[in-house]
Amino acid sequence: MTDPTNPLVMTDSVSLASRLLLQVSDLRVQFATDDGVVKAVDGVSFSLERGRTLGIVGESGSGKSVTSMAIMGLHSGKNTTITGQIRLDGEDLVSASRERVRALRGAKMAMIFQDPLTSLHPYYSVGHQIMEAYRVHNKVTKQVARKRAVDMLGRVGIPNPAVRVDDYPHQFSGGMRQRAMIAMALSCDPGLLIADEPTTALDVTVQAQILDLIVDLQDEFGSAVIIITHDLGVVAEISDQILVMYAGRAVEGGPATGVFGQPGHPYAWGLLGSMPRLDIDRVDRLKPIPGTPPSLINVPSGCPFHPRCGYRDEVGGDRCATEVPLLREIAPAHVAACHLTSDQQRSTWARLSEPVSDLPETKAGSLLASSDPANEVQS
């Protein structure tokens, strides 16, 4: 069962409701610019339980970062309008005062960013910056905060933390900087950690280490994690839930097994098809999604994905260009916003995920070989 106004919020049990840490309903973020109103986030809803991980996936400009910045209350411009609800532990952040959100920021929710070099202040030592984060929310002496900083650096795997605490960011390697960012974010033991493209700027060899670290610390601290990325490999590895965003809207969402195993939206098919896979022997090229993401000032009518969608003929008529598809349950707790019928979605996905040799070359949408359960991505 899902709430019809908010299909991704499960309301089937009271105990579940009390486990919910974050509940976002009908979030809209708009920026007034000289060229018109940018609808960066346009009616997104989702929820997250304590200790679980939500992966938000989408191309650049799909609204995933704007969503996370809205949760953190980091949109400050006069030209920004935010409506809807963001409930953290039952407390609405959209209507809360700026000062209240500031007090929660860093304490109950924390964030790490894409580029750990530019995200740390070059003039202050790493330890100083962690101490600062801790002391904003805890009335403790510098000595206590310093011990906390050393402790946190040790827990994120910085060797010799009692010495490295006085180093400056430029003396750390890229992976160590991201570890230091994580130490800083977790220093106040927040219930929610938002990781915005945490591995994108790192070496491939370091990426896996950082993901492992996030998972380990999540177990240790019991935090809920939102991981924002365009890299499906990243979310597939660590997410419980997946939210696929396109043009500021949620187009598909549900358990990671469902979204990766039986995706229902052509955009999700496209994302999966443009990802290289090493577990299968394939001879054809990767299939990128044709076209570019739409302007968020003039979002296409109807389904925002229809100008790039290879399946709109199968829906029939002009429906994709005129009628906005609503999120509809296609499997238990798994929703997608597409006019294709569930049967069409299933059969198309089955065809797309057939072995390589039988793939029809006509569909421009997407290709993903092998639906062998062994290759399915498990969360």
Added chain:
Amino acid sequence: MTRFLIRRIGQAILVLFAASIAVFLLFFVGPGPDQVARTFAGRLGTPQRILEIKHALHLDQPLYLQYLHWVGNLLQGNLGFDYYKGQSVNTVVGQALPATVSLVVGAAILWIAYGVFSGVVSAVRSRSLLDRGFTTAALFFYSMPTFVLGYTLIFIFAYELYRVTKFFPFSSYVPITTNPWQWFVHLILPWLTLAMVTAAAYTRLTRTSMLDVLGEDYIRTARSKGMPEQRVIRVHALRSALTPVVTLAGLDIGTALGGVIITEQVFGIPGLGWTIVQAIGQQDLPIIMGIAVLAATFVVIANVIVDILYAVLDPRVRLN
């Protein structure tokens, strides 16, 4: 850090060497020793004095020996002898320097304080009425010639308002050792004049620099930690934004200490700028040379101080 400083001081010495060569060639190389000595003697040169000068400056010896002799004196702090006034150049400069230092230090405090403050406010309240006000004021004073502003202030405060306030003196300078209060009162209008024309650049520079820094990722990080906005601006943003301001301030103060010609002229302050203008009028060569060398030294020292401040501000400079 030590290597960085040694390198910078080495560069400073090189610059001073080049400057001394330039000044030397400009004044010592002429159509024969007699002519050079006559130039040094100024308008009051008698044949006997010219002989004296020729001997004192070793003008009959090869050029490199003349230079070594002259630089040797400079290194011992001896700027030479002013035959026109019959005093050593050190005495003349020593009398003028306190006035220039008083003027520059006071004005620099004003222009840096106002420039940085208005720049930060303009950046934080970007495109607000306050920002536009500061920008307009900056452009207004920047485009105004110093003497116009100086005489306007004198006209308003020391002439029109004097009947009411009896406060602002017309002009001239009182040494701080004679009467600290009169020293202060006499310098208020010169300070304002010099500060207002200089501050505009600081307002604009601080604003631009601050806007750049406020867009940096580490400012977003500071906010995401839940730091109060005031602290984000004061501690995280301002420290980075001040780096270019320190450079400009170092150069401006270094240059101004060599003499603030127009402001000193307008207010009749007998500082280095005033002295050099007098010396030029009297073709008083030793004074001109002395102040030129001194001014170059101030600029070079200011640059070294700026480099040290860089290292204090930015650990990347210090630790590499």
